[in-house]
Amino acid sequence: MINRRQFLKITGAGAAGFLTCGMSSLVDKEKAYAAGQADSGFTPDLEIALKATPAEIPILPGDPTGVWRYQGQVLKGDRASLVNLERSYLGPVIRTHRGQKVRIRFTNDIADKTIVHWHGLHVPADMDGHPRLVIPKGETYVYEFEIRNRAGTYWYHPHPHGLTGPQVYGGLAGLFLVSDDEEKAAGLPSGEYDIPLVLQDRAFDRSNQLIYLSGNHMEQMNGFLGDWIIVNGHPDFSLPVATRAYRLRLLNGSNSRIYRLAWQDGHPLTVIGTDGGLLEKPVQRRYVMLGPGERLELWVDFSSYAVGSETALVSLPFEGGMIGGGRMGRGMMGGGGYVLPNGAQFPVFKVKVNRREKATSTLPQRLSTIKRYDPADAVNRQSPKRFHLVMRRMTWTI
Ligand SMILES: [Cu+2]
Structure with missing residues (x-):
């Protein structure tokens, strides 16, 4: 513990030089990235613009x-590192x-300031797309990082302060x-049997343009909810599959x-991964x-399905999805309610079994090894910090 005078004394005697120097070099580094100049000494295996x-993209019939x-x-490295989703506003996988x-x-x-955040990736602070790092139209930010995550599904999206919601809604997102x-x-099933599925909801006006936050009270309390379920950028999405196993x-x-x-059809979901990557072993739910923002990886076997048969992934009804009870009915959009509230039941996408394929569909019983941390190894095991968590008036307090 040092008091303020001691602190000033220490910083005055040389430490200030160190502090200022440390800070200015960080700022210089960020300025260099923001100016589109890469840090020297980093040799990328993969370079992307x-x-x-x-x-403008067709989503609904008409305009x-x-x-x-x-x-x-791809500027350098494997061209297959970027995969464009067909006729979609979503960014490349x-x-x-x-x-x-x-x-x-x-x-x-785009006209607004923006920056990209790599959701779920372990990257240095100046590579993480913090809102203070936004760049205006016409400028370039250079990211350089090593992939340190376990195998899994992560995503990228804008991160400007106060504008993340509308920019993601406007189409800026990718896996x-x-x-x-x-x-x-x-x-696990790979290549064409490893399928990305981005679930979103949107609302459109009469000329097929996106509507976001009409400003009604419900939306301010609960957030925006669209009445169209959009998968990979498409309404009424249908996934054609063969009689074999898939990774979704x-x-x-x-x-x-x-x-x-x-x-x-009531079959349980076979979960193989979540936000943190692959699970140790599959679980049924x-x-x-x-x-x-959350991710889920499923393994699913269609080998027992007849060619021509269909199933669907659905969202089941649930209670408590809305502040205020969520009892606003259909057709009340103009009156301040939602056409499709949280907790409503709806199909997410259809699955159509359209061809026979002979492939072994074995679910691996071992997926990954997850390192477990033992509280006994914590650096502060002798003096653990205790937190008291209370909930009061819709606010969690630590
Ligand atoms: Cu995020």
């Missing part, structure tokens, strides 16, 4: 919808593997997948909607709740 840009979207291009060094040159081509040797050894990677990319996911 990524741009946030306005676009195209004005959106923002991420567009990507970025595929990486653990240990890979990645450089991403992000250019802002960021990480693989590793452990995952390869597990032998789900992201809830909605702004406020919570899903209670289940198979329509009747349903899984998925909040905004």
